[in-house]
Amino acid sequence: MAPRVEELNLTNCKTYLVHIDGVAVLIDPVRERVPTYVREIEARKLRLIAVLETHMHADHLMLSRDFKQTLGAPVIMHRQSPSPLVDRHVDDGDEIELGSETIVVLHTPGHTPDSVCYSMPGAVFTGDTLLIGGSGRTDFPGGDAALQYQAVTERLFALPDDTVVYPGHDYKGQTTSTIGAEKRQNQRFSGKSRDEYVALMGALGLPSPDRIQQALQVNQSGFEPDEVQFPLVRDVASVPEISATDLEAELRSASPPVVVDVREPEEFVGELGHIPGSLLVPLDLLQLRLPKLAGYVDRPMVVVCRAGARSASAVAILKSAGFARVQNLRGGMLSWSDARFAVQR
Numbered sequence: 001m002a003p004r005v006e007e008l009n010l011t012n013c014k015t016y017l018v019h020i021d022g023v024a025v026l027i028d029p030v031r032e033r034v035p036t037y038v039r040e041i042e043a044r045k046l047r048l049i050a051v052l053e054t055h056m057h058a059d060h061l062m063l064s065r066d067f068k069q070t071l072g073a074p075v076i077m078h079r080q081s082p083s084p085l086v087d088r089h090v091d092d093g094d095e096i097e098l099g100s101e102t103i104v105v106l107h108t109p110g111h112t113p114d115s116v117c118y119s120m121p122g123a124v125f126t127g128d129t130l131l132i133g134g135s136g137r138t139d140f141p142g143g144d145a146a147l148q149y150q151a152v153t154e155r156l157f158a159l160p161d162d163t164v165v166y167p168g169h170d171y172k173g174q175t176t177s178t179i180g181a182e183k184r185q186n187q188r189f190s191g192k193s194r195d196e197y198v199a200l201m202g203a204l205g206l207p208s209p210d211r212i213q214q215a216l217q218v219n220q221s222g223f224e225p226d227e228v229q230f231p232l233v234r235d236v237a238s239v240p241e242i243s244a245t246d247l248e249a250e251l252r253s254a255s256p257p258v259v260v261d262v263r264e265p266e267e268f269v270g271e272l273g274h275i276p277g278s279l280l281v282p283l284d285l286l287q288l289r290l291p292k293l294a295g296y297v298d299r300p301m302v303v304v305c306r307a308g309a310r311s312a313s314a315v316a317i318l319k320s321a322g323f324a325r326v327q328n329l330r331g332g333m334l335s336w337s338d339a340r341f342a343v344q345r
């Protein structure tokens with residue numbers, strides 16, 4: 001028996017309920033529709049075992065802390081996701097058990113660095129990596145058209161032709177496609193070289209989605225929209241930044257920078273640990289604790305979070321409070337950990 005797949009939103013932004021043997025996963029839920037999902041899950045007498053996100057979304061609000069509790073299931077995302085609300089980080093090839101079925105994670109960066117597709121026999125949930133006759137835009141921060149071309153043509157197009165494609169969006173009322181149909185008919189990829197694809201994506205000139213900045217900031221920080229009292233950083237790359245390698249060297253110098261870690265306390269002592277000697281000031285408390293940091297106002301300072309997104313907001317806060325020598329750790333603790341520099345837990 002194959003799992004049953006149901007799309008629950010019936011709009012151009014798609015959420016899938018996938019179930020078999022009385023257990024279910026929910027893929028890409030939209031925050032304001034959670035009460036509906038709960039009713040749908042109860043009506044089918046299913047037990048929700050996980051929430052799977054295909055990537056850090058920029059066009060809708062993802063689960064809040066409260067709605068996570070309402071759904072009562074762990075949230076799964078790729079390890080490069082900046083969100084503090086993820087319970088299980090996965091990487092390419094990891095498996096998620098769903099009853100008698102196994103869902104395999106395919107890391108397919110391009111739309112975002114943390115984009116994944118969830119694959120199981122006969123079906124693949126492609127998020128915004130592959131759309132029906134299209135593909136997700138690659139002009140958001142961290143987007144990369146060349147990587148997306150590679151992910152689609154080498155990973156997704158390697159799946160059997162009859163694999164059903166369930167996209168994250170569709171703007172023309174279409175519901176599903178197949179890998180075979182996309183290989184033949186998707187004009188973005190069919191007969192196109194990687195360079196042609198990169199040129200095509202670079203020339204799309206799409207407008208920004210409504211409220212993208214708020215959606216990104218809320219989704220990246222895990223705070224509620226009314227709690228987001230920090231400055232909006234339009235472009236993470238616009239704040240001064242330092243690489244993990246340079247920071248590690250500077251920490252060994254005669255005048256090391258102060259390192260301020262703006263993650264949640266659980267993350268500070270969690271899997272990635274923290275940079276030895278760093279000060280923990282969670283982003284939501286930063287504004288309040290500025291007086292305590294006043295002694296460091298003339299010192300070089302580096303702000304750190306998981307992936308470098310929340311810390312970019314912190315840099316903006318600190319700069320406007322007069323901390324002139326503040327920098328963002330590029331790629332956050334993920335890049336520090338990838339470089340295998342020392343951490344404390």
Ligand SMILES: [Fe+2]
Nearest residue numbers: 057058128136
């Ligand atoms: Fe997206």
